Amino acid sequence: MPPNIVVTDVIPPSVINAIERGSEGSHSLIASTGDRRPLAVLLNQPETQRVVGGAIGLSSLGLLFLDAFFLPEQFRGRGLGTMLLREFEEEGRRRGCRTAFLYTISFPEFYAGNGWKVLGRTPYDRPGTFRVFMTKSLKPCS
Numbered sequence: 001m002p003p004n005i006v007v008t009d010v011i012p013p014s015v016i017n018a019i020e021r022g023s024e025g026s027h028s029l030i031a032s033t034g035d036r037r038p039l040a041v042l043l044n045q046p047e048t049q050r051v052v053g054g055a056i057g058l059s060s061l062g063l064l065f066l067d068a069f070f071l072p073e074q075f076r077g078r079g080l081g082t083m084l085l086r087e088f089e090e091e092g093r094r095r096g097c098r099t100a101f102l103y104t105i106s107f108p109e110f111y112a113g114n115g116w117k118v119l120g121r122t123p124y125d126r127p128g129t130f131r132v133f134m135t136k137s138l139k140p141c142s
Contacts, residue, residue, distance in 0.1 A: 035059070035095075036058060036061075037060070038058050039059055040054060040055070040056045043071065052072055053075065055085065057088070062097055063101065065101050067102075069081075069085070093140070099136070100135065101119075101135050103131050103134070104131070104132050105124050105130070112134075114136075117135055
C-alpha cells in the first residue's frame with residue numbers, strides 16, 4: 001500500500017528532524033554538510049524580558065534566510081532596526097554564510113538602506129502591493 005500524503009500547519013520538532021535527517025543525505029553529496037540551524041535576534045523589554053520584536057530565520061549550506069522581522073512602531077527611527085538586522089547578518093557570517101535572502105511586502109527601503117539588493121518582485125493579493133525578493137552578500141568587506 002502506498003504512503004499517505006498529509007497537509008498540515010502543525011509541524012512538531014520530530015517531523016522537522018525526520019525530514020532534515022533524510023535530506024542531509026542529498027546535501028552531504030553536494031556540500032558535505034547538513035548544517036541547518038534556526039536563528040533569532042530578539043528585542044526584549046528589560047523589566048520583563050518579554051520579546052517585543054526581532055528577526056528570525058535560519059542558516060543552511062552557506063545561506064542565511066531572514067523569514068520574519070518586526071520592530072514595534074514606538075522603537076522605530078532610533079537605529080534599533082538596523083542594529084537587529086546587522087546582528088542577524090553578523091551571526092550569519094559567524095556561521096559561514098556568504099549570502100542572505102529575504103522577501104518582504106513592507107519596508108523594502110529599510111533593507112535597501114542596509115545594503116540589500118532587489119532580486120525581483122511578484123504581485124501580492126492586494127492590488128498595487130508586491131512581494132519584493134532581496135539578497136545581500138555577507139562576505140567580509142575588504
